Amino acid sequence: MNMMSEATLEKAVDQKMNAVPHKMIGKDVSVYYGEKRALFDVNLNIRENTVTALIGPSGCGKSTFLRTLNRMNDTIDHCKVTGKITLDGGDIYDPSIDVVELRARVGMVFQKPNPFPKSIYENVTYGPKIHGLARTKAELDAIVEQSLQKAGLWNEVKDRLHESGTGLSGGQQQRLCIARAVAVSPEVILMDEPCSALDPIATAKVEELIHELRANYTIVIVTHSMQQAARVSQRTAMFHLGNLVEENDTDKMFTNPDDQRTQDYIMGRFG
């Protein structure tokens, strides 16, 4: 993909912004950890093929909201989610929905790079294998190459696919985790502060990657860095004390936010 087509694509997407359909819809989402309420009736829609950034001070509930989108909160004891979240119109908390299938459609990249202590190849093929996406070795090889290429890692690791994934640098590990998430062909990718453990150069690479992935995937990213939100996202949602303060186009959010609290946070007055 050259610069020209990328730019035109971006423009096209920006123009269509308001017409973009909603991939996921969160309605009155509340989360309780035992007695403690962590989210208060959040209404937030995630647009298709868009990068949505969730920002806000620590403990504001942005990661909690992110984790409700693929039901990772299920793994925490005493965690209760109320309200309704839909993916392409289907309620993901419906008892008939299989959480395994949901997580195959809504992938996740974590704060700290967490490759499996296996080879690079096995890291990428694990998802396709358990979901039965590939039958032959050739198909698996193809998935590995495609995924690593999408994650911008192919050229760096193609000669050492069978070396351990934990032997890579931090930035490479994080891109390997992205490749691993991409390998199961999800529709949505959730990223929980994916660059907070990386140096600036690795961060730049991951941000560039997010930019490219947007063409094929819907991305939701939690970030502490305002600059990062401004750089990578088209939509931004600001959380504070478990409430959704404001959701807006990123450009507007960082220049002329509707809410005073957003203004204060972006200016660095609290947080």
Next chain:
Amino acid sequence: MTDMTSSLAGASQRPASTRRDIGIKRRYAAERRFRAYGIGAISIGIFFLGLLLWTVVSKGYTAFLQTEIVLPITFSEQIIDPKNERATNPAKLMTANYPLLVRDALVQKLGLDPANRAEVKLATDMVSASARTQLRDVVVANPAIIGQTVSVALLAEGNIDSANKGQIDVTVAEANRKVKDKQLGWMQTLAQDGAMTKSFNTGLFTSGASSRPEAAGIGVAALGSLYMMLIVLALALPIGVSASIYLEEFAPKNKLTDLIEVNINNLAAVPSIVYGLLGLSIFINFAGMPRSAALVGGLVLTLMTLPTIIIATRAALKAVPPSIRAAALGLGASKMQTIFHHVLPLAMPGILTGTIIGLAHALGETAPLLLIGMVAFVVDFPGSPLEPSTALPVQIYMWANEAERAFVERTSGAIIVLLIFLVVMNLGAILLRRRFERRW
């Protein structure tokens, strides 16, 4: 910024002599003292370990050598089968008077007067009474040998063996000594002749219990121990690992699971003799299993080992970073897949170490076996875990009760064998750990 500069300025203005005493010297002294304590503790530990090993090895290494007397035995038909009825009555060969063959050979070898009964008795006492079975086995295996003269290496009697190893004090008055002067003289004759030799004691590893030390071995006990270890491994590992996985990964955290956890920790500290009583009342009295059987011993040791394995496995599972679980779950792996594909392989080195430590513990356990009747005088190899058998540490315990010098060295020799087993098991644990860690 202004705060910082002013405080820095304040620090530089303060004269050096009024520096606060924050006890740096005291702190370093405490650290040095602590290091000295540590080095002292380790030295004491190494000293006692060395003392233990030295005592055991210096007493026991001679058990691996056995004195043999090589005699030209004439398998005389007149003695073995005077009426030539072995073709019709094979039992004749079993009951023949084999000691007579030994006596004749000795009389000839040492040039004794057959009429001097006391002297001949003294001479035949030098050869182990196990010569009877030894010669019988030779003849039964090959009846054609009857009528020929063949050199056979017979076991020397225990005291002669000890004397030959220099363990009997010859300065003691003859009346108070097990080995008489005449016997010492004959020993010299035989040794000069090359007829009395020390060779590797294979009997120690292949024989069962015997009241004659020279014929006693740990073979039967080792087989009993092997049966028990296999039973413990086959039961305790799967039960322990599944229990730990369930408790650690699936069970809800509530009062009941807390209670179970506390009880598992308590069970690990219950004295092993209590497990013996439990085995006696449940497996033998209630379930009607046979006494002295390796099966019961294995079951009792399984109960004893389970808490150790469960605790080690849970610790190993807990040590697997949560990020690995999150990664697998985030990819859409089920809980079961997450555990079996990722968590369990990572916990494997810890589980293996715990299991082998538990097994080693079980291998050396004696007290519970005393209660289920495994303190037994077992001569024959048990064909199955249901037959009476004994165990290595029990054999050591029984030999330790014997007074003969030859049993004392065998006790230490068996301890050496047991220690070697334990070292090999621990080495195995280390190697397995390495292997798994490299793979991952």
